[in-house]
Amino acid sequence: MPELPEVETVVRGLDSSMRGRRIIRAEVFRPNLRVPFPPDFCERIAGQAVNKVARRAKYFMVYLEDGTVVIGHLGMSGRMIVRPQDAYPLARHDHVRWQMDDGKEVVFNDARRFGLMLLADADTLEQHDLLVHLGPEPLSNHFSEDYLATELLKKKSAIKPVLMDQRLVVGVGNIYASEALFRCGIHPGQPAHLCAEQAGTLVAAIRAVLEAAIASGGSTLRDYARESGEMGYFQHQFQVYGREGKPCYACATPVARITQTGRSTFFCPSCQASITRRSRKRAACG
DNA sequence: CGGCAAACCTGCGAGC
């Protein structure tokens, strides 16, 4: 699934396609995805103009003129497709279709149905169940070195799964967790209570890899595609993700893969040498 | 409360 850069890419495309346009008609072709659609989903959307499309964490949000907000999540395999109306037959896994007033249609397609779409009110959006527990945006000033260092001191498990906890910081998923840790030379299995110096380099690495991925239009793997149907190309810049057994670009050591909390983690055993308890005690930054 | 496995689904590539 799309992580923050992919959702950001989709949101930018949707905003340019939908902002200021009116949704003429809304249709749902399946009663539920991860959660059931609200019973009045289509009626509350149809006929309304779109104020803007924005992102929070990995959610996209379509702001309608009457204060209703469509909250959506792409899950693992969700796509938002913008195409000319009636130019294509309904495809397998097309779950939602919005007909726009400019002759286009916006289609939500999600094979694995881990995605969701529901309605909220703009006034109380931040208090919504899905959003209220989310951590800071990684590209905002709220995600600071002090913040991360302080929060990580409370954690006992390995740093990589902790980075994927959306209550700590949003938008970092399985790919970018591995990529960020490689960039700052931290072993994914290292206990999460990093020293302040490491926390600082990690903040910078997370920002850098997410910004670079956004600049490349996100990553396209398997069934993920950009809103426009074009392909993001950041996957060609992965340093470790999906490169098990291939030489590290920095030192030629074969990239390793391990499983952490059920997810694959990729890292360079040399560049991200694990820090033993003893050597960490000796480390100057403890 | 923290941490982890399992569950939610379908599709695809690898290997036999």
Place this chain on the structure above:
DNA sequence: TGCTCGCAGGTTTGCC
């Protein structure tokens, strides 16, 4: 060619 198996970008739930 055709089957089975393992794996896939996320989040929630439930169990220790």
